[in-house]
Amino acid sequence: MRNVELKARDPDPARTLERSLALGAEDRGELVQRDTYFARSRGRLKLREQEPGGAELIAYVRPDGEAARVSAYERAPVGDAAALRRALDAALGTTVVVAKRRRLLLWDGVRIHLDEVEELGSFVELEAVAPEDSDLGAERAKVERLRAELAIEDAALVAVGYSDLLLDPDEALLRAADAAMRNAYVPYSGFKVGAALRAPSGVIYTGANVENAAYPQSQCAEASALGALVAAGETAFVEAAVVAERIDLCPPCGGCRQRLSELGGLETRVHLGRPGGPRRTVTLGELLPLSFGSKDLA
Ligand code: THU
Numbered sequence: 172m173r174n175v176e177l178k179a180r181d182p183d184p185a186r187t188l189e190r191s192l193a194l195g196a197e198d199r200g201e202l203v204q205r206d207t208y209f210a211r212s213r214g215r216l217k218l219r220e221q222e223p224g225g226a227e228l229i230a231y232v233r234p235d236g237e238a239a240r241v242s243a244y245e246r247a248p249v250g251d252a253a254a255l256r257r258a259l260d261a262a263l264g265t266t267v268v269v270a271k272r273r274r275l276l277l278w279d280g281v282r283i284h285l286d287e288v289e290e291l292g293s294f295v296e297l298e299a300v301a302p303e304d305s306d307l308g309a310e311r312a313k314v315e316r317l318r319a320e321l322a323i324e325d326a327a328l329v330a331v332g333y334s335d336l337l338l339d340p341d342e343a344l345l346r347a348a349d350a351a352m353r354n355a356y357v358p359y360s361g362f363k364v365g366a367a368l369r370a371p372s373g374v375i376y377t378g379a380n381v382e383n384a385a386y387p388q389s390q391c392a393e394a395s396a397l398g399a400l401v402a403a404g405e406t407a408f409v410e411a412a413v414v415a416e417r418i419d420l421c422p423p424c425g426g427c428r429q430r431l432s433e434l435g436g437l438e439t440r441v442h443l444g445r446p447g448g449p450r451r452t453v454t455l456g457e458l459l460p461l462s463f464g465s466k467d468l469a
Pocket of ligand 1: 379
């Protein structure tokens with residue numbers, strides 16, 4: 172079997188649902204799915220346990236890429252999911268589990284998935300299943316038409332699977348920054364920022380911006396995260412992420428570049444972006460060339 176499919180972050184699932192229904196999509200209701208991915212397989216191998224619906228083992232190959240992609244797959248129904256999960260885990264090892272709620276809609280042979288993925292957030296997926304003899308032209312055209320109708324922007328496209336997003340350590344740092352950002356205290360600017368720092372121990376420390384009625388007393392997210400790291404007894408970080416709610420890439424302010432440079436190295440990577448979204452990775456050295464530091468005091 173083959174699919175043409177597209178995945179994107181969905182900032183407004185209620186609007187996507189409304190637009191899909193307005194196009195005449197048929198609402199097939201909500202599914203709870205738990206996918207267990209196994210290691211050492213050619214391509215990908217996952218056991219899908221679904222409520223309602225039962226379980227199946229799915230093997231598939233799909234190139235990564237942002238636009239509509241073709242996926243080739245095999246599905247095998249499973250009777251005793253728990254036993255198979257244990258057997259495959261023992262033989263191959265489990266890499267990651269993806270748990271989600273999926274609202275399924277059908278539009279002209281295209282499956283529309285409104286997914287709420289644990290730890291990752293809201294996504295929309297479009298999947299056109301291709302008949303065996305199809306050259307995939309019609310399926311691509313349908314996915315593109317639906318994409319336009321649902322106003323899925325380029326910046327929202329996601330090039331990889333949910334399992335990749337969960338496994339990628341850079342994504343984990345962006346997710347931590349994103350979670351902190353949601354708690355930002357920003358009654359004056361309304362501009363939420365979150366930062367996450369990975370210490371050499373592997374522990375991730377986070378911070379959000381904290382504003383003040385006496386405006387200059389406000390504190391940036393990076394400063395908050397550095398404070399959390401130091402309060403926990405650490406004195407360095409090896410990687411950082413900064414996430415803002417209102418812009419795709421939030422460049423750290425000049426002052427924070429100086430603050431970060433105190434406890435990070437010239438080569439320390441800083442990820443700017445959003446979980447699952449486009450990302451720009453720069454080093455502290457690139458952010459703050461010719462910086463003043465402890466070396467100059469010595
Ligand atoms: N802000 C940060 O938290 N980090 C930065 O690097 C850029 C700016 C905050 C400060 C203020 O609360 C809001 O964003 C608007 O400037």
